[in-house]
Amino acid sequence: xxxxxxxxxxxxxxxxxxxxxxxxxxxxxxxxxxxxxxxxxxxxxxxxxxxxxxxxxxxxxxxxxxxxxxxxxxxxxxxxxxxxxxxxxxxxxxxxxxxxxxxxxxxxxxxxxxxxxxxxxxxxxxxxxxxxxxxxxxxxxxxxxxxxxxxxxxxxxxxxxxxxxxxxxxxxxxxxxxxxxxxxxxxxxxxxxxxxxxxxxxxxxxxxxxxxxx
Amino acid sequence: xxxxxxxxxxxxxxxxxxxxxxxxxxxxxxxxxxxxxxxxxxxxxxxxxxxxxxxxxxxxxxxxxxxxxxxxxxxxxxxxxxxxxxxxxxxxxxxxxxxxxxxxxxxxxxxxxxxxxxxxxxxxxxxxxxxxxxxxxxxxxxxxxxxxxxxxxxxxxxxxxxxxxxxxxxxxxxxxxxxxxxxxxxxxxxxxxxxxxxxxxxxxxxxxxxxxxxxxxxxxxxxxxxxxxxxxxxxxxxxxxxxxxxxxxxxxxxxxxxxxxxxxxxxxxxxxxxxxxxxxxxxxxxxxxxxxxxxxxxxxxxxxxxxxxxxxxxxxxxxxxxxxxxxxxxxxxxxxxxxxxxxxxxxxxxxxxxxxxxxxxxxxxxxxxxxx
Amino acid sequence: xxxxxxxxxxxxxxxxxxxxxxxxxxxxxxxxxxxxxxxxxxxxxxxxxxxxxxxxxxxxxxxxxxxxxxxxxxxxxxxxxxxxxxxxxxxxxxxxxxxxxxxxxxxxxxxxxxxxxxxxxxxxxxxxxxxxxxxxxxxxxxxxxxxxxxxxxxxxxxxxxxxxxxxxxxxxxxxxxxxxxxxxxxxxxxxxxxxxxxxxxxxxxxxxxxxxxxxxxxxxxxxxxxxxxxxxxxxx
Numbered sequence: 125x126x127x128x129x130x131x132x133x134x135x136x137x138x139x140x141x142x143x144x145x146x147x148x149x150x151x152x153x154x155x156x157x158x159x160x161x162x163x164x165x166x167x168x169x170x171x172x173x174x175x176x177x178x179x180x181x182x183x184x185x186x187x188x189x190x191x192x193x194x195x196x197x198x199x200x201x202x203x204x205x206x207x208x209x210x211x212x213x214x215x216x217x218x219x220x221x222x223x224x225x226x227x228x229x230x231x232x233x234x235x236x237x238x239x240x241x242x243x244x245x246x247x248x249x250x251x252x253x254x255x256x257x258x259x260x261x262x263x264x265x266x267x268x269x270x271x272x273x274x275x276x277x278x279x280x281x282x283x284x285x286x287x288x289x290x291x292x293x294x295x296x297x298x299x300x301x302x303x304x305x306x307x308x309x310x311x312x313x314x315x316x317x318x319x320x321x322x323x324x325x326x327x328x329x330x331x332x333x334x335x336x337x338x
Numbered sequence: 339x340x341x342x343x344x345x346x347x348x349x350x351x352x353x354x355x356x357x358x359x360x361x362x363x364x365x366x367x368x369x370x371x372x373x374x375x376x377x378x379x380x381x382x383x384x385x386x387x388x389x390x391x392x393x394x395x396x397x398x399x400x401x402x403x404x405x406x407x408x409x410x411x412x413x414x415x416x417x418x419x420x421x422x423x424x425x426x427x428x429x430x431x432x433x434x435x436x437x438x439x440x441x442x443x444x445x446x447x448x449x450x451x452x453x454x455x456x457x458x459x460x461x462x463x464x465x466x467x468x469x470x471x472x473x474x475x476x477x478x479x480x481x482x483x484x485x486x487x488x489x490x491x492x493x494x495x496x497x498x499x500x501x502x503x504x505x506x507x508x509x510x511x512x513x514x515x516x517x518x519x520x521x522x523x524x525x526x527x528x529x530x531x532x533x534x535x536x537x538x539x540x541x542x543x544x545x546x547x548x549x550x551x552x553x554x555x556x557x558x559x560x561x562x563x564x565x566x567x568x569x570x571x572x573x574x575x576x577x578x579x580x581x582x583x584x585x586x587x588x589x590x591x592x593x594x595x596x597x598x599x600x601x602x603x604x605x606x607x608x609x610x611x612x613x614x615x616x617x618x619x620x621x622x623x624x625x626x627x628x629x630x631x632x633x634x635x636x637x638x639x640x641x642x643x644x645x646x647x648x649x650x651x652x653x654x655x656x657x658x659x660x661x662x663x664x665x666x667x668x669x670x671x672x673x674x675x676x677x678x679x680x681x682x683x684x685x686x687x688x689x690x691x692x693x694x695x696x697x698x699x700x701x702x703x704x705x706x707x708x709x710x
Numbered sequence: 711x712x713x714x715x716x717x718x719x720x721x722x723x724x725x726x727x728x729x730x731x732x733x734x735x736x737x738x739x740x741x742x743x744x745x746x747x748x749x750x751x752x753x754x755x756x757x758x759x760x761x762x763x764x765x766x767x768x769x770x771x772x773x774x775x776x777x778x779x780x781x782x783x784x785x786x787x788x789x790x791x792x793x794x795x796x797x798x799x800x801x802x803x804x805x806x807x808x809x810x811x812x813x814x815x816x817x818x819x820x821x822x823x824x825x826x827x828x829x830x831x832x833x834x835x836x837x838x839x840x841x842x843x844x845x846x847x848x849x850x851x852x853x854x855x856x857x858x859x860x861x862x863x864x865x866x867x868x869x870x871x872x873x874x875x876x877x878x879x880x881x882x883x884x885x886x887x888x889x890x891x892x893x894x895x896x897x898x899x900x901x902x903x904x905x906x907x908x909x910x911x912x913x914x915x916x917x918x919x920x921x922x923x924x925x926x927x928x929x930x931x932x933x934x935x936x937x938x939x940x941x942x943x944x945x946x
Contacts, residue, residue: 186909188869191902194886198713198895237439237498240402240511241453242429255443270781277783278873282890291789295877300793307786314781331443331485 127301134302138290142309145286148207148279149272149313153265155208156215163216164223165249174224181217189214189275193282207279207286214275215268222264226257262325266318273314277306352541353415353508354380355401360410362396362566370396371566374410378558380508383535383542385552388562388569389589394545396566398511401543402431414509429453432502432510432540436518438494440486446497447472447482453505464504471500474537476530492523496530503538512544516551528554549589553578553596561586575600601664603657606700608681608690620645626676628653634687636680656680659689664700667692716896717903726900731884733904740881740908743874744867747803751810751863756856759818763852764844772819776812784809784870792877802874809870810863817859821852850924857920864912872905882908 131138167174192210200206230253238248280288290306293299355378362370371393378384386394399405400412403424412419419427440449450468455461472482475496486494495515502510516524528551535542546552552559553574561577563569563585570582578597581587590596614620616629616637627640629647636653655673657666659681671679671692679692720726726733762768787808791801825848833847849856875883885901888894 182913183910186865186868186913187906188872188909190869190872190883190886191905191909194898194902195906197898231437231439231442233435233437233439234441235439236404236435237433238441240404240428240431240433240435241501242425242427242456244425252441252443256441258443270777274781274783277785281785281873281876281887288783288785291783291785294793295789298793300790303786303790303793307782307790310783310786311778311781318777329443331445331487 126304127299130299130301131305138305138309141285141287141289142313144204145273145276145288145310146313148204148211148276148284148286149269149317151208152211152215152272153269155212156219156268157265159212159216160219160223164220164227165254167220167224168227168253169245169249177220178224181220185214185217190278190281193279193284197282202283204284206282207276207284211272211275215272218268218271219261219264222261223257226260226264227253229260230256258329259325262321262328266321269317269321270314273310273317277310351508352381352539354378354413354541355509355543356413357397358411358413360397360400360407360412362393362400362405363408369566370405371400371407374566374568376560376568376571378541378543380415380541381539382557383531383544383555384558384560385544385546385556386560386562387546387549387552387589389564390547392562392564393566394560394562395513397562398513398543398545401509401511402428402433429457429505430507430509432505432507434495434498434502434510434512434515436514438486438491438498438515440494440497440501442486445483445485446489449486449497450500450504452501457505468500468504471504472497475500475503475534490523491519492527495519495527499531499534503534503540508541510540510542512542514545514547517546517548524551531555549591550596550599553599561589595665598665598668599663601701601704602660603662603664603667603681603700604660605703606659606664606667606681606692607696608659608679608692610688610690612678612691613688614640616647620647626678628676628678628680628688628691630688633685636682636686636688639675641675651675653680656682656686656688658682658684664697664704668697671697713895713899717899720896720900721903731888736880736882736884737904737908740868740871740883740905743803743806743871743879743881744864747806747810747867747871748860748864750803750807751814751867752860754807755811755814756818759815760822760844760849763819763822764840764848766823769819769823772815776816779808779812782809784873785876788870788874788877797878799879802871802877802879806867806870806874810867813859813862813866814856815859817862818852818856821855821859822848825851853924854920857916857923861913861916861920864916865909868905868909868912 163173163177167177189210193206196206196209200209227249234252234256235248238252243252276286277288277291280286280292287306287310290302294301294303294306357374357376360374361372364370374393374397386398388394396405400407401414401419403419414422414427414431422430440446441452444452447465447468450471451459451461451464454464454467459467469479469482473479477493477496477500481489481493481497486497489497498515502512516527519527531542532555544552544555556574558571559574559577560571561569569589570577570586572580572582575597577586578590578593578600581590581593587593612625612627614627614629616631620627620640622643622645624642626642629637629640631637636656638647638649639651639653640647641651653674655666655670657670657679661684667679667681671677671694674680676691677694679697681689681692683689729735759772762772784805788802788805791805795801795804822844829847829851830843833843838846871879871881872883872886875881875887882901882905885904886898889897889899889901
């Protein structure tokens with residue numbers, strides 16, 4: 125069922141698709157984080173922002189990515205942007221919740237101590253509460269990254285190149301090999317990304333990430 | 339102790355804290371604190387006690403403006419606290435709370451150095467000063483690079499105190515800091531606080547619901563009552579001997595016994611006639627005797643008629659003359675099969691034995707001076 | 711012609727509202743597949759998660775399965791199943807069920823597993839036995855988190871059903887793929903808009919169900935002790 129000869133023949137093309145897929149997955153994660161951080165901090169600092177932001181992002185998040193890719197087509201055409209823009213907004217929506225929850229989950233005694241020491245609210249948020257939220261935020265990043273890697277393949281349907289091209293190829297020719305290759309590579313990419321992020325988390329938080337349940 | 343270069347207040351002398359008609363009224367109408375007038379003397383430990391919800395914590399937190407008074411003035415030293423910028427005010431006041439509130443993402447040394455760094459002190463200098471403070475609060479230097487989660491509760495609380503002292507503030511606020519600590523460690527921490535106070539002499543304002551803790555630590559006790567007013571503000575002795583109202587009397591509990599914790603044992607007389615060395619051979623006697631080792635440390639009780647050193651009745655409790663209060667001395671006598679207390683000096687060397695007649699005389703002497 | 715105009719024209723075209731390939735029919739198909747997939751996923755994942763959570767076992771297993779399935783690309787899974795099992799209803803439905811399992815499984819597991827130990831202890835102390843504790847105490851308390859998982863699964867399924875049209879399934883995705891084949895952007899966009907609206911409505915409906923179904927005493931709790939997985943949604 126697995127035609128290894130085909131794999132060898134098409135290695136360069138497979139590699140290109142893998143790289144493209146990785147780019148389409150990682151860029152939204154990074155940009156999504158950059159968007160979600162200030163919005164999240166604002167939502168904690170000015171409480172009234174949060175319900176609005178949350179409702180908007182939840183509604184947005186429910187929409188299937190394919191629908192968004194299609195709706196963006198007339199504006200961004202068959203370029204990577206068509207995939208990257210919706211995925212960035214998805215990631216931002218997902219991370220917003222993590223960031224706000226993470227910041228709010230700081231122990232109240234720590235928050236009180238910081239205020240009593242003379243930290244003004246914004247500096248307290250950024251120097252104390254945000255670093256403490258890092259494990260939760262990194263957890264969200266892991267989920268977002270893996271989710272993106274899975275979602276990107278759908279973009280192939282509308283013509284944006286990714287590992288999804290292998291699925292389409294396989295379907296059109298009723299040929300299982302490219303599909304299996306695509307699935308395996310996607311899964312491997314997801315796994316490696318997850319492991320890298322776990323190591324990043326270990327490095328960034330040497331101060332004990334165990335959250336004790338109450 | 340090296341002092342940071344920048345301070346919000348002058349910390350050469352500790353500052354007093356004065357409340358003038360301070361009231362706290364909440365939006366829903368409840369009165370947290372009602373017209374408090376109070377002076378917390380500079381360089382002394384003032385303890386706020388009272389039942390829950392009577393305003394003691396509220397009053398404490400108005401000092402560093404964690405809660406803003408509805409009316410009235412609070413003076414730090416001779417300056418109205420309202421004239422300070424909030425953050426600046428707090429950087430000049432130390433604050434210790436129940437669960438320490440250490441920043442989990444920073445090392446112990448960085449936790450201690452928080453306020454000096456906030457005030458603009460160079461990080462290296464701040465850390466060096468923090469190391470000194472670490473040892474001053476009785477912790478080993480090896481803990482400096484550890485994270486809070488690696489420390490025990492008692493250790494964390496010590497770090498909390500060090501952190502509060504780091505910018506050499508004139509006032510130190512402590513909100514039930516030892517309540518979450520187990521009793522054995524709590525007693526140690528209370529001793530440490532008293533020792534620190536002897537060395538540094540800050541103005542300390544301490545909130546607790548534990549009357550025994552208050553009596554142990556306070557130079558002055560302020561009793562709060564329901565409605566957010568002060569029932570009595572007095573020295574521990576006066577509070578126990580002359581409670582201002584039935585409420586205060588009930589709150590202080592068995593004041594007579596508690597008073598024993600305040601009575602000094604300086605004047606107590608002991609007799610060394612019934613001490614024997616553990617090496618001596620014994621002649622029969624119709625009295626209880628105590629055997630001591632070469633260093634003079636108490637070992638075993640020897641019953642009347644006993645002629646051999648046996649290990650049957652070890653000496654379980656001794657007290658240090660002058661340092662331990664009368665309560666410890668009575669405890670020693672109750673724990674002894676002979677009904678005699680064992681008086682020692684600071685290095686545990688036995689000075690003599692105390693019988694009940696001497697207790698009677700000492701208590702009598704103490705009471706006559708107290709009631710004078 | 712302007713994009714909006716063409717899409718609006720497609721929506722208001724009466725042809726698209728009657729007959730086989732019409733909006734109502736496709737909508738009902740889509741809902742039908744989704745409901746079926748969610749029901750099957752519930753049947754598999756809910757008991758498994760509840761029992762494992764109650765027994766405090768299999769955490770690594772649950773999380774590993776969830777992670778593995780989440781890492782699978784939806785399109786890849788769909789196409790592979792079709793190649794292996796042929797075109798038809800079964801392959802896409804199996805894929806939908808598989809994709810819906812992780813949120814329900816993880817959330818049910820964690821919800822039951824992490825019920826406050828004191829509460830479970832008290833239940834034992836009152837004389838309740840294993841299954842009774844699960845049904846009367848753990849599940850009701852875990853309900854918010856479980857409902858969240860079901861909601862996530864529902865969104866997941868509605869999305870995946872859209873894509874399943876690629877391998878021959880009916881439903882709203884048909885508009886997108888047929889439109890793609892015919893280069894009819896109005897149809898693609900129209901289908902996308904309907905799917906988007908359906909997704910939002912589904913989200914709202916499940917939020918309402920969750921609010922109504924949970925006891926007020928349990929509704930407002932903090933859920934920080936759960937892993938990010940149980941709170942996160944994964945979309946195809």
